[in-house]
Amino acid sequence: MTEGTSNSSVWLTVGATLLILWALMGCASLYMHFAVGPGDGPGATDFDRQLYASLPTWYGVVYIVAVLSGLAGAILLLMRRSAAVVPSAISVVAVLIQFGWMFLATDTIEMKGVWTTYFPAFILAVQLFQLWLVTMAKGRGLLR
Template identity: 45%
Template sequence: MTRMRPPVWFWVAAAVLILWGLSGVFGFYMSLSAAARAQMSAYDRSLYENAPEWYMPVYGAAVWSGLIGSVLLAFRRRIARLFYIASLVAVVVMFVWTFAATDLIAVKGIATAVTFPMLIALIGAFQIWLADHAARRGWIG
């Protein structure tokens, strides 16, 4: 199949998704920083300190696979979709644990606790859709 030239909006979306991925990686490394944790509320700090051992590696996998997927999308590689799927699966695992095993919603309220995770999941779903759409249109191969 011959690859077709993507429209300008595809390039804009890919660039925005790379920036989104970079912000996720930055947030991940900041959450590992003792200085950043010291600035968190006692409750937020305790969430990180009491998380299971697998939590931070899954968090790292979520943000790094999302960023790699976005870079691959910009390079017009179909494998971006697999990285996006891996990222969304990791995000779901993280948030299922967070909402099922902690009292985050009770402490912060549903609007505060759920809004940003929902945004993250929606962007993850959009990334997969975009990779599928680009593949169907012949923009990536």
């Protein structure tokens, strides 16, 4: 192993580990979404309850796909598998569908304010970072 490969191994391990922890937080959020529901959480408004009750079934499926494919991509990255590219890309697409629909097809921004888009934008940024990291690692021959 060369010095460059050793350094690459460290930052790739750290990055993949942080992405796995991030994805596990996503799993906790996913669980809460289905177990409690955003409409029943503390501080939920009538709008939140109505919105949650009106979510189409496919929205939940896309949410599951976004979280679990992100987790799978991060785990595969930690395992140094080039197969990490596909689930990482699927996660980005699912996040775009999930939040794109939420903000374009509902009046969430009008009712709750533009600040409600900040955390979803951060989620998208993390998933784009994961896709970039996986793609870059594959391009440098760090994945098999």
